[in-house]
Amino acid sequence: MTKIETTLSTLLLDIGAFYKPKEWHFLTVNGIDLGEGKIELQWIFSKYGVKDEVVLYYALSDYETPVPSLVALIPSSTMGEREIVDMFGLTVEGAQKGLYLDKDSLPHPLRGDV
């Protein structure tokens, strides 16, 4: 597993230069709450036909900063982005709320302060 650090502002450039649809399989977007308002966002890729080759881009952020959407590059990232919006209460451009949660259920359940 290769871990590469990036920032939210350069994310689109980094992944745009890296991602080739016929070479890399996009796994998912992941978020990890680090506590005290900090959050670690991860974008994970694996290579077709090669053993144990996983590349993980990560960026540190907080709850308020909007996260850039990767849909233009990778159409299948919509689901992961909608999930992050629901589970952490972040804002992602173009992603709607309400994939899993209802109006009266716990808002952003995976945040550390819940």
Added chain:
Amino acid sequence: MKFFTTFRKKSPWILHYNAGSCNGCDIEILAALGPKFDLERFGVINTGNPKQSDIFLVTGPVTYRSRERLVELYTQIPEPKVVVAVGSCTSTGGVFRGMYNTEDGIDRYIPVDVYVAGCASSPQLIIDGLVTALEILETKSKAIEKPFKLFGAIETIGNKLSRLNMARKVDNDEN
């Protein structure tokens, strides 16, 4: 109407709804309908239509999004009806007891007649539960049983409880 009731008891049709289970009990219900256990010996057919069903098989602890559908399906089944809770998580919440998006068993919402144990419940237990449900169905009257938690108002039309507005219609502005 008594004429039809006798026939309904001979061939109870079932309605199956998944209110958030892990699919384990659902595939066991399918296996029970399959050739090895063959529920159709009891005259059972799995229908997709609540208005033709007599036995309501529910699996899963009630999740927040499925509760309105559950109550609505329940109110649409004509009386007398029997509710069978299949599996641990349907009866008491099981391993999902206390999770933030579930409701600890379907008897928080609708009256349950038979609780089937097991995680996942086996076809043998489902058949046992259905046989118990058939016995209960014979003793049941046509009085309307209300679900415990309602989303709409209770109405009476001419001294009779109306089932029409018991479950609120599903909102279409969710997204």
Added chain:
Amino acid sequence: MFKAMVEAFKNLFKPVRTINYPAQEISLPNGYRGLIEHDHEACIYCDKCEKVCPPGAILFYQHEEGGKEYHYNPWLCIYCGECVRACPKPDEALWQSETKQQSGVKEDGVNEGWFVWEEACKESREAYAAAKKERKPKMKSEEPLCVS
């Protein structure tokens, strides 16, 4: 068409696949994971099974004199067998039998009754802990009957 008819005719004489269940017993394989059973005499009341149970289907009610009472809800149990593996005296105090739990009806209080029990067990623990705290400065030499 002819082949299909031959096949259908053959099927008439094949053994039936269906098990006539309520009339005919289903044979369970050895080691089927059924109900958890408990022996009151052999149990040392160490509470290990209560701690490892994922859904919390085993509860111990704490009597004020110090004894404990075992409660088990077969409709909450997920039959994973973790409690038996955690038990210091498996096969004597706690074991997994091969019988299946029969279906319950409304009178069994499957869910409602268990909510009441959970509350009662929690209260009994707290009451016992409070009573122990009170008693401790008075009689230090006397050990409680059972340590939780």
Added chain:
Amino acid sequence: MKKTIQIPLGSQHISLLEPIRFKFECENETIIGVDADVGFVHRGVELACTRSFEFKQVGYVVARVCGLCAITHSLAYTLAAEKLLGYVANDRIKYLRMLMVELDRIHSHLLCLAHTAENAGFEALFMQIMGDRELVMEVQEAISGNRVQFDYICIGGVNRDLTSELCDLVRKNLMILSEKVEVLIGLFDNNWSLSLKYKGIGVLSLEDAYTYNALGPLARASGLATDVRAETSDFPYEALGYTMIVESTGDIHARNFVRLREIVNSIAMCRNIVDNLPMGEIQEKVKGKPKGEEIVRIEAPRGELFYLVRGNGANILERVRIKTPTFSGIPAMMEVFKGSQYADAPAILASFDPCMSCTAK
């Protein structure tokens, strides 16, 4: 004037095994847009794994995410936890775990084929496949003690051993099953009414499979050669005769054929496992608390299952991320629906073998 009509499907429907709601935007009979609501079974397992359960219990909890691929969930979690604890299982444990995963794959694929047949209007075939499936269920029940939720894998090994009588049972039942699968392959290939419903319908092209990151049998039916069994080195799959099955047409027929040929491959692998079972302990004590971050990928019956586990040396984990196969397959599924007939929607949906309990967790 509005030209299109909206038709809902679900959340409760006779052709659906589990709740999912589609809103089809139709122009006459042709679907031009789809909207899906998949959150009906959201229970909140991810939060509960990091709050209310200790790391040793989590294996039994994540198995309840999905009943069809329960064993892959608990295997993926257990592998991640074992990697964090620095434990490597011996060969016997690896072989026993692989045996259960392959048996699970056989029964899951058979269920999917039965469901597809039912949705194509072939009730008798549904009954026949469900009857054949009982052979596998018998084996699973005898090995693990339960028909669906096995709870077979624990941290440090497996809970039960495979005795020689069980080996004989596995051989006997798989022998009968492999004959029946041969018949099924002929039936799915040659039956006129089945090919009318299956061939050329619900096509996912190779280009779309790359763009939408399709996975599992869905991708392999379109010619995209991806399989986690060939992309990870956690288990010795190549030594047991694993071959990747790839079709090219990408329609329902190709998906069924990928499943059927995978069943044949899995049966061969199960036989190899039973014949070459190494000796060794089946359970070892693992000490310590998980610390660090680990990624595990496992091929579930529907595609790639991904676990990310992070612990900080305490009894309760910091994060358990579950990415299930259907979850990342949904964009590709939406693409297939566009342009096909509304009447084919249930058959196409069943051919994806969607698992909503996995998706919503």
